Amino acid sequence: MQAEPKKPQSGASLVGQEYEVEVGPVAHGGHCVARTEEGRVLFVRHTLPGERVVARVTDGAEDSRFLRADAVEILDASKDRVEAPCPFSGPGRCGGCDWQHAKPGAQRRLKADVLREQLERLAGLTPEQANWDGTVLPAEGDKLPPGEVPAWRTRVQYAIDEDGRAGLRRHRSHEVEPVDRCLIAAEGVSELGIESRDWSGMDTVEAITATGSQDRQVILTPRPGARLPLVQLDKPVSVLRVDEKDGGVHRVHGRAFVRERADEHTWRVGNGGFWQVHPKAADTLVRAAMQGLTPRKGETALDLYCGVGLFAGALADRVGEKGAVLGIETSKRAVEDARHNLAEHPRVRIEQGKVDQVLPRTGITEADLIVLDPPRAGAGKSTVRHLTTLTPRRIAYIACDPAALARDLKHFAENGYRVRVLRAFDLFPMTQHFECVAILEPADKGR
Ligand SMILES: C[S@@+](CC[C@H](N)C(=O)[O-])C[C@H]1O[C@@H](n2cnc3c(N)ncnc32)[C@H](O)[C@@H]1O
Numbered sequence: 043m044q045a046e047p048k049k050p051q052s053g054a055s056l057v058g059q060e061y062e063v064e065v066g067p068v069a070h071g072g073h074c075v076a077r078t079e080e081g082r083v084l085f086v087r088h089t090l091p092g093e094r095v096v097a098r099v100t101d102g103a104e105d106s107r108f109l110r111a112d113a114v115e116i117l118d119a120s121k122d123r124v125e126a127p128c129p130f131s132g133p134g135r136c137g138g139c140d141w142q143h144a145k146p147g148a149q150r151r152l153k154a155d156v157l158r159e160q161l162e163r164l165a166g167l168t169p170e171q172a173n174w175d176g177t178v179l180p181a182e183g184d185k186l187p188p189g190e191v192p193a194w195r196t197r198v199q200y201a202i203d204e205d206g207r208a209g210l211r212r213h214r215s216h217e218v219e220p221v222d223r224c225l226i227a228a229e230g231v232s233e234l235g236i237e238s239r240d241w242s243g244m245d246t247v248e249a250i251t252a253t254g255s256q257d258r259q260v261i262l263t264p265r266p267g268a269r270l271p272l273v274q275l276d277k278p279v280s281v282l283r284v285d286e287k288d289g290g291v292h293r294v295h296g297r298a299f300v301r302e303r304a305d306e307h308t309w310r311v312g313n314g315g316f317w318q319v320h321p322k323a324a325d326t327l328v329r330a331a332m333q334g335l336t337p338r339k340g341e342t343a344l345d346l347y348c349g350v351g352l353f354a355g356a357l358a359d360r361v362g363e364k365g366a367v368l369g370i371e372t373s374k375r376a377v378e379d380a381r382h383n384l385a386e387h388p389r390v391r392i393e394q395g396k397v398d399q400v401l402p403r404t405g406i407t408e409a410d411l412i413v414l415d416p417p418r419a420g421a422g423k424s425t426v427r428h429l430t431t432l433t434p435r436r437i438a439y440i441a442c443d444p445a446a447l448a449r450d451l452k453h454f455a456e457n458g459y460r461v462r463v464l465r466a467f468d469l470f471p472m473t474q475h476f477e478c479v480a481i482l483e484p485a486d487k488g489r
Contacts, residue, residue, distance in 0.1 A: 060097065060099075095114075095115060141474065154177060246263040258280070282313065312376075334434070338420050348370060372397075
């Protein structure tokens, strides 16, 4: 987890200060809101709504708008609290998970509360207006007996400490929490035995295990001037390295890609490029998007931020030979993969570049269907406006950040598009993250 740059503070630091507080609602970011007796706002991790805790400040000063804190003592526990299954979680420890201490059902309710709050505050939408049933659904197979944790993370970026031990970053820190096992890592990652090796000289080691093939990959980022180690793991892997100077990814041995399986196709994903992390995510999202869009033979469709072409392929299968699909993606390598993955579809075109630059250049004035799956920041006002000028029959917006989704839904509403149905999926158990699929249609439809 990357630490955010800290704002300069002029007041006296309050780090280490402790407050006894009543914990209020959950907030976006994996924490809950509390207020001190003097009215200071605290964002408190490792707690749950309704608890009474001792919160110790981890970030902030006298003049900060709010303080960040960890619950270091639980005085009155929520009925949703469990003992964290992971021994590396807790105040000051691994920053990878946010809700280890919450029952799985409670984690999904917390995520639903976050989505509800973001929709209301940023889009002015109630769940009813967003046609959302108010739930965050577990991924298929993730409902496990108490105490068991879904091992879903098919990609894990280990940070390496000064002694060459693999671990995970502490919350909002570059410090490394050495771990001997990450509970949410997929079996194909855990089997590699990365945590028991010496990675001296490396900054990070990313492990990838593909879904639906035996492909496994390790991507090494060496520290400046360090030599690459000879990688010998418990299972065969291909090895890539990140170039110290240009940040490019280069093959060391084995294949430069892994083969993922989704929507009954095989997808080549090269150089550690984007692919959904939960093994059920690609199928879950494609299903939700296609159910909502109901593509028809002969329609034209756009797949924006298309990665290696997952939704473009799903659309191409459904609009058939008389239809046409255009994908837009900024990563050169992902575009090469998308063109390779979709080579059998003569009516699919993939353009490389940023959506807001490429889309106006295409000269496209109409599209029946649009899928957009932007990065965390969302699509933004001008891209949303442009999309609505293409007068699509339906739009599927795939969102990994509820705030960005809510902001963009507001832009869509301002440009005449309403939410036909919204669904949310817990594709990142134990963490604060989740994924949404919003299906939009013209607001005047059927009125
Ligand atoms: C959340 S991923 C979605 C990828 C794909 N839809 C999938 O599910 O596999 C977002 C993708 O957008 C790409 N991207 C980021 N900013 C972009 C931009 N401004 N224009 C086009 N693509 C962009 C990233 O490289 C990444 O592949």
